[in-house]
Amino acid sequence: MDILAKVKEIIVEELGVEESEVTPEANFIEDLGADSLDTVELIMKFEEEFDIDIADEEAEKLTTVGKAIEYLKTKLG
Amino acid sequence: MKGFEDKIAVVTGSARGIGFAIAEAFAQNGATAVILDLNQEDVNNAVQKIDDAGLRAIGFVADVTDSDSINNIFKEIHHKFEKIDILVNNAGITKDGLIMKMKESDWDAVINVNLKGTFNCTQKVIRYMLKQKFGVIINITSIIGIMGNAGQANYAASKGGIIALTKSSAKEFSSRNIRVNAIAPGFIQTDMTAKLPKEVIDKYTAAIPLSCMGLPKDIANLCIFLASDEANYITGQTIQVDGGLLI
Ligand SMILES: NC(=O)c1ccc[n+]([C@@H]2O[C@H](COP(=O)([O-])OP(=O)(O)OC[C@H]3O[C@@H](n4cnc5c(N)ncnc54)[C@H](O)[C@@H]3O)[C@@H](O)[C@H]2O)c1
Numbered sequence: 001m002d003i004l005a006k007v008k009e010i011i012v013e014e015l016g017v018e019e020s021e022v023t024p025e026a027n028f029i030e031d032l033g034a035d036s037l038d039t040v041e042l043i044m045k046f047e048e049e050f051d052i053d054i055a056d057e058e059a060e061k062l063t064t065v066g067k068a069i070e071y072l073k074t075k076l077g
Numbered sequence: 078m079k080g081f082e083d084k085i086a087v088v089t090g091s092a093r094g095i096g097f098a099i100a101e102a103f104a105q106n107g108a109t110a111v112i113l114d115l116n117q118e119d120v121n122n123a124v125q126k127i128d129d130a131g132l133r134a135i136g137f138v139a140d141v142t143d144s145d146s147i148n149n150i151f152k153e154i155h156h157k158f159e160k161i162d163i164l165v166n167n168a169g170i171t172k173d174g175l176i177m178k179m180k181e182s183d184w185d186a187v188i189n190v191n192l193k194g195t196f197n198c199t200q201k202v203i204r205y206m207l208k209q210k211f212g213v214i215i216n217i218t219s220i221i222g223i224m225g226n227a228g229q230a231n232y233a234a235s236k237g238g239i240i241a242l243t244k245s246s247a248k249e250f251s252s253r254n255i256r257v258n259a260i261a262p263g264f265i266q267t268d269m270t271a272k273l274p275k276e277v278i279d280k281y282t283a284a285i286p287l288s289c290m291g292l293p294k295d296i297a298n299l300c301i302f303l304a305s306d307e308a309n310y311i312t313g314q315t316i317q318v319d320g321g322l323l324i
Binding site: 035037041044 | 204207208249250252253
């Protein structure tokens with residue numbers, strides 16, 4: 001599975017942003033316009049799509065696209 | 078008032094009583110009513126009654142305290158209709174007794190069905206409503222949840238809890254155009270009140286300014302209004318339908 005492509009696709013779909021905006025440095029809240037409900041939905045979507053559990057303490061740290069990809073790669077790898 | 082064509086309205090505890098009247102009213106106004114209750118035969122009968130009137134209903138057997146099964150049912154409803162517009166948390170029970178003598182199991186049962194059941198259904202439906210950026214949730218509380226009642230500490234606490242849950246949900250979901258309100262019925266003619274002793278019924282009725290018990294339809298009428306676009310600017314409220322019993 002191409003994790004990077006899948007994660008990008010989910011972010012584009014969930015947050016309604018352009019794919020070009022989804023750079024590794026992009027912060028979900030500051031750059032991609034997510035609010036607190038969006039971030040919860042996003043994490044739930046990752047859990048569903050990749051069939052994993054993401055603990056709240058972990059989820060809180062996933063503030064940027066890069067951090068989320070890094071985390072998911074380690075978790076799934 | 079029509080205007081609920083294409084709407085999907087889920088009502089818990091809707092095989093009879095107030096819940097059935099609410100489901101029926103949504104169907105009469107054009108919606109597909111989703112009946113959810115404990116017993117298969119009761120659910121079938123309720124669906125049949127709506128069906129016989131040439132209206133739309135489907136049924137599920139579910140216990141609102143079982144969050145996994147509630148999750149699966151909402152998934153199935155969403156899969157079938159691709160949206161869920163309205164949820165009415167109506168399922169409720171009483172197990173009355175004075176605090177001094179109340180069994181722990183009676184406390185737990187009432188809190189579980191009334192309060193946790195409302196939470197469970199809200200939590201499971203909300204992901205779909207958030208995504209569609211539309212939804213109406215109506216929680217059926219009781220005037221007992223506002224005024225308290227000797228012999229109903231468990232029920233009053235559960236219903237007071239529902240009011241606080243309603244306010245919190247309204248705040249949490251408002252940014253996604255989801256409104257959450259509560260209805261507090263007074264003394265309504267259903268199986269729940271039919272099991273009370275006649276003296277109690279007479280005593281209550283005498284205390285009602287509009288001097289009669291309410292009908293399930295009275296609650297259903299407000300549900301229709303609260304779920305309609307006419308109520309677009311109302312959220313987080315608890316509205317009494319009690320003939321003036323508590324003023
Ligand atoms: N009747 C009144 O005077 C009155 C007054 C105030 C509030 N209410 C509230 O209105 C609601 C409906 O009351 P009613 O008088 O129609 O009661 P009712 O007993 O006639 O009907 C309640 C329905 O809920 C179902 N139910 C019970 N536990 C359930 C569970 N765990 N999961 C799914 N379904 C379940 C029952 O099977 C039943 O069909 C309740 O929340 C009640 O507290 C009623």
